[in-house]
Amino acid sequence: PGVPQGSAPVTSLLSLAVTSEQIEHLHRRFKQLSQDQLTIRKENFDSIPDLEFNPIRGKIVHAFFDKRNLRQESDGLAEEINFEDFLTIMSYFRPIEMNMDEEQLDRFRKEKLKFLFHMYDSDHDGKITLQEYRNVVEELLSGNPHLEKESARSIADGAMMEAASICVGQMGPDQVYEGITFEDFLKMWQGIDIETKMHVRFLNVDTIAHCY
């Protein structure tokens, strides 16, 4: 369910199941990042020192502004996001709770995977094509100076093939594998516990790393 724009912050956000403590903490952080403005833009993320060394920084920051992640109907990139949006993105990373039932868990999982999918699918067409995949892999491996682009490319190719074999199995004679759709993506992740891997502990509420 989309969170309506501009609605009252805390109460609706509690539906995101982030505790109020955490919300406060994140709010503080938001203010720090936005320099006390109401919204943040992409440039504000530059002020985080450690983020610089992250190879897929671009995609991650992009993900914050991706309208699909912000649960808005439209497509494309938002110019700026407010605190509510910020929280929405953060909520993708909340850990599972013990009291979730099957259906909730499933939805949870799908949400997280969808976030991931949007990160890979940069042109928003609902499919991860080989080129996009290559892009991702190149970025991922760009941190390692000794790994060159071609190798990254080959790896991407190999991975894509693997994905194809998982998703489509044996392909028919004239089939061409267009790209990984979200269903395929789900299939790829079937055996793996993404819920336990994709979350951040919101613990140390006092240790705020500083921006410049």
Place this chain on the structure above:
Amino acid sequence: GQRSSESPKNSNESFAIVSFKWDHVKEPYIIVLWILVASLAKIVFHLSHKVTRVVPESALLIVLGLFLGGIVWAADHLASFSLTPTVFFFYLLPPIVLDAGYFMPNRLFFGNLGSILLYAVIGTIWNAATTGLSLYGVYLTGIMGELQSGLLDFLLFGSLIAAVDPVAVLAVFEEVHVNEVLFIIVFGESLLNDAVTVVLYNVFDSFVAIGPTNVTGIECLKGIVSFFVVSLGGTLVGIFFAFLLSLVSRFTKHVRIIEPGFVFIISYLSYLTAEMLSLSAILAITFCGICCQKYVTANISEQSSTTVRYTMKMLASGAETIIFMFLGISAVDPDIWDWNTAFILLTLLFISVYRVIGVIIQTWILNRYRTVQLEIIDQVVMSYGGLRGAVAFALVALLDEHKVRERKLFVSTTIIVVFFTVIFQGLTIKPLVQWLKVKKTEHREPKLNEKLHGRAFDHILSAIEDISGQIGHHYLRDKWSNFDRKYLRKILMRRSAQKSRDQILNVFHELNLKDAISYVAEGERRGSLAFIRSPSTDNMVNVDFSTPLPSTVESSVSYLLREKAGPVCLDMQALEQRRKSIRDTEDTLAHHTLQQYLYKPRQEHKHLYSRHEIMHSEDDKQDKEIFHRTMRKRLESFKSTKLGINHSKKLNKIHKRDRGQKRRNSSVIPNGNIPSENPVQDFALKEKDLEFSESEENNDYETLHLGKGVDFLANVTKQNFSDSPAGIDNPVFSADDDQSIYMKFSPWLSGEDTVVPSQRARVQLPYSPDNFKRLTPIRLSNKSTDSFLLADGPEDRPRSFLPESTHM
């Protein structure tokens, strides 16, 4: 042995030809004999699968030990053998712990370090205190009768019986296969609790010695301080020696033979040094193993790495076997037995109950901080898996009779406890785990996608941590790997090893290698395997890139991999050459591995190849079958990749030459599209393959097959092209053309937008063999290598694959 031939009364006046010198060899002989017995016992145990599935090996060994001890006792009335603490601590325990440390999954270990430390430290202290105090309490009530022990003795006993034993845990959990998190917690606890155990034991031991009255607050304080010193000191010693070991391994390039030795020697030295400084030796050798693994494995050669691995496993396994057997033997010694029912039963009760309570409380605390929660089932397994073992026994054997009056009782109790946990709990834990449906480890093949996404996660999560301003797990890990990359690697790793070896690349490399090997093995099995040779010497790639279409070049993964990343190369020459390059080790491995599969038996009698004659022989029929199948399969997969349509051009460019060491009667030389530099002398083949069509498979196959020098793939491609529904007529394969193209079907050649199922995916194609008989891979003559090396003559020499040229 024989007596001397003369019969001397007192002295040997004459020369004794042979003599029986038992005393001379007695000690080593007995030791070796016991080792032999233990090992033979292992063999016997594993003869029966039914038994080993139910009963853990450790239990069997203990029983065997009891049995043997009984024999020795009956024979001699003298318990001459027992597990002495010295032997245990100096020779038997280090290999096991080193093995554990060296193969410790670091990421998992450090990821759960908090939990592990909590259980190891707090848990052990809790166990020791509660057990000791409870026993003392019960003693005070008089149920136990008269014992000459005071509070301190009970506490001492509590401290040595409280510790979970790494040897026992390993032995039992190895066969149970619980999920990795659970395993690492229990196992990590058993390793790290050594510090606590050592400290507690020493503290109480000395307290007992100095007498209860002299125990003051200062002493207690010293005890607490010593805990930190012992544990941190031991760890530092371990880290120091790990550093030393990694550094040494950096320079051992020219002494490869003794490389493995360094690992063992320096690790053992860390153990002894810590022991010398009265620090925790187990922690030292554990951390030595943990810290050095990455650098050492990167530095030493592949063979040395294998040697290290196998030797370590052998030593560890052997030591474990001996330990359990001797635990059994040592029990058969009436001297040590002193029975006190209440004491023994209560001990058993207390350690179990308090362990459960301890686990529950600690888990409750932990779950508030852990991302992956530990559920009830995990807690059950953890409590139940808290086995006591030989460490407790050795510690109790070390007790001084004079200081601790009730030593005998303690020893007996310890033995009973150890036997109970190892045998009873060991036996029942497997059914328990199954009954509780504990999550098991999933052994999956490493998928490239998983690795990639795993890496993506790491980065994403660290970014989120950064953005949200947390100092989290990922943040720390990131920092560490940056530090490692900047400084540690430069010091500790060989220059050649510093580059590359990204984990993802490793997986990719492995998968490709597997693909290549399976491809080759299959081809070998089907009896036709051509070698893919590169036409140009200087390129050393097995793909011809003298033709344009840069996109082809780029997209050829095999080329790229070879040049940059890692070899997926069936090209012997390239492999040979690269052996001299910096990545010699891995290449040699690839070379050797592939070499195993790439040689075929020389068949001298079949020289003549005739198009019209079908030579009937057993082999041929088989081969034909297999060939059939291969073709069909290749065809299917091939078709699915639309290669015919878009990429024929590319394929043309790729040609490999057959370096024929097969009896190449019919082999062709490659050279696809390019106006042949080499006049092809392809007698039989050309006719054959070109008329290829499915219906004619039979004839063609067998004739082709007789040639045995054919790359079946090439034929498939030809077939495909000629049959291609799209009607593409690949000029290369036009009927007049007397060339065939050898092509390794490299999926990656498919280029930009199509995705081709991986080799492995294709191999999994179901098909029903008709008369499937496997050809066992047979080695070629010894000189096979030569043929390859020799064959690397000037590349443009036309290869006429006449029989003579295939001589090796």
